[in-house]
Amino acid sequence: MLLAMMLLPVMDGTAKFLSAALPVVQISFGRFFFQSLIALFLGLFTGPGLTQIFREVTRSQLLRGVFLAVSSLLFFTAVKYLPLADAIATFFVQPMILTVLSAIVLKEVVGIRRWLAVSLGLLGVLIVIQPGTSVFSPYSLLPLAAATSFACYLLVTRRLAGSASLLGIQFSTGLAGTLILGSLLQVSCFQDIGLGQPVWPTAWQTLLLVVMGAISGLGHLLVVLAFNRAPASLLAPINYIEIISATLFGYFVFGEVPAASVWVGMAFLAAGGIYITHREHKHAKQLEKQAAAAEGSQGIA
Numbered sequence: 001m002l003l004a005m006m007l008l009p010v011m012d013g014t015a016k017f018l019s020a021a022l023p024v025v026q027i028s029f030g031r032f033f034f035q036s037l038i039a040l041f042l043g044l045f046t047g048p049g050l051t052q053i054f055r056e057v058t059r060s061q062l063l064r065g066v067f068l069a070v071s072s073l074l075f076f077t078a079v080k081y082l083p084l085a086d087a088i089a090t091f092f093v094q095p096m097i098l099t100v101l102s103a104i105v106l107k108e109v110v111g112i113r114r115w116l117a118v119s120l121g122l123l124g125v126l127i128v129i130q131p132g133t134s135v136f137s138p139y140s141l142l143p144l145a146a147a148t149s150f151a152c153y154l155l156v157t158r159r160l161a162g163s164a165s166l167l168g169i170q171f172s173t174g175l176a177g178t179l180i181l182g183s184l185l186q187v188s189c190f191q192d193i194g195l196g197q198p199v200w201p202t203a204w205q206t207l208l209l210v211v212m213g214a215i216s217g218l219g220h221l222l223v224v225l226a227f228n229r230a231p232a233s234l235l236a237p238i239n240y241i242e243i244i245s246a247t248l249f250g251y252f253v254f255g256e257v258p259a260a261s262v263w264v265g266m267a268f269l270a271a272g273g274i275y276i277t278h279r280e281h282k283h284a285k286q287l288e289k290q291a292a293a294a295e296g297s298q299g300i301a
Contacts, residue, residue: 001230001238004222009088009246011215012079013253014208019080022205023196025188027212028073029181030201032065034213036174039167048165056168057175060160065176067153071146073181078142084250085258088243089128089266090143091150095273096121098151105155114279117272124268127261166224170217236277240270 011031018027043053078087096118102108129140164172188195201209226235243266250256258266 001223001226001235002241004219004226005238005241006245007215007222008219009084009242009249011212011219012075012088012246013084013249014212014215015076016079016084016254018205018208019076022199022201023188024077024080025073025181025184025195026198026201027209028069028076029178029185030206030209031072031212031216032069032174032177032181034174034210035217036171036178036213038213038217039171039174043167043171046167048168052165053168053171056164057172060156061164061169061172062176062179064153064156064160065173066180067149067156068173069177069180071149071153072177074142074146074149078139078146081137081139082143083256083258084254085243085247085256086128086140086262087143088246089258089262089269090125090140091147092240092243092266092269092273093121093125093144094147094151094154095276097148098154099276101151101155106158111279114276117275117279119272120275121269121272124265124270124272127265127268130261166221169224170221174213174217231281236274237270239277240266240273243270 015024015027015031040050040053043050048056075087075091078090099110099114099118103110125144129144130136131140184195185198189198247256247258250258
């Protein structure tokens with residue numbers, strides 16, 4: 001998990017670097033296109049095999065990938081105009097948005113303490129983006145939109161848990177992103193839709209796009225492996241190492257230094273997110289105990 005949180009900001013920082021020369025939609029397309037190619041390549045030598053990987057491409061898996069592609073496009077657009085640490089800090093409102101969506105869509109019961117944690121996280125976002133002040137930029141809303149789309153991605157992921165192999169998930173996600181972003185890229189070639197005119201990348205830029213695809217696949221693979229081997233309550237605090245990694249990357253590569261208010265907002269977001277994860281893990285344990293007790297009583301009967 002720690003390794004993943006150190007890798008993923010490198011992908012975001014690379015997107016920020018490339019956005020000076022390439023349209024963001026082209027960068028996002030490259031990320032998903034090469035991610036899907038790498039998944040297919042690995043499928044030739046390991047995992048369930050290519051035939052099974054293709055079988056695991058379902059409408060639900062593609063919908064999941066569409067949400068991630070939209071989130072990627074919005075977030076890469078945000079980091080083009082915002083400091084890397086500010087964008088990632090705001091993006092970490094995602095656990096709060098997921099809690100709200102879970103209550104509305106999945107009808108999950110959310111207690112008062114989790115709602116307070118949601119409020120704490122939203123307060124942290126307000127501190128970071130500072131609406132109504134000279135510091136505020138309309139681009140500050142893009143990480144919020146990206147977090148909402150990513151929360152939808154996680155919501156679908158919960159429904160699909162255990163339904164596909166790791167390589168199958170990587171390929172399905174990459175394929176969905178390639179299709180939707182490739183369509184936008186093609187339209188941009190012939191008509192101005194506000195996403196920028198595609199540019200033929202240099203060899204160096206192409207290599208960076210390949211690296212982004214590899215980091216995306218490896219980073220999410222490491223996260224899945226971590227959650228398969230350790231409880232969410234243990235991993236949640238490590239998740240916020242990504243903010244520190246992004247801050248260091250932004251400082252050494254782009255010379256960005258977060259304002260004091262951003263650090264305060266980060267603290268609120270981290271506190272709220274970690275508490276929500278803790279409560280969800282505790283709630284899941286209680287449900288497991290109740291299910292085990294019910295099975296035991298049925299066996300006795």
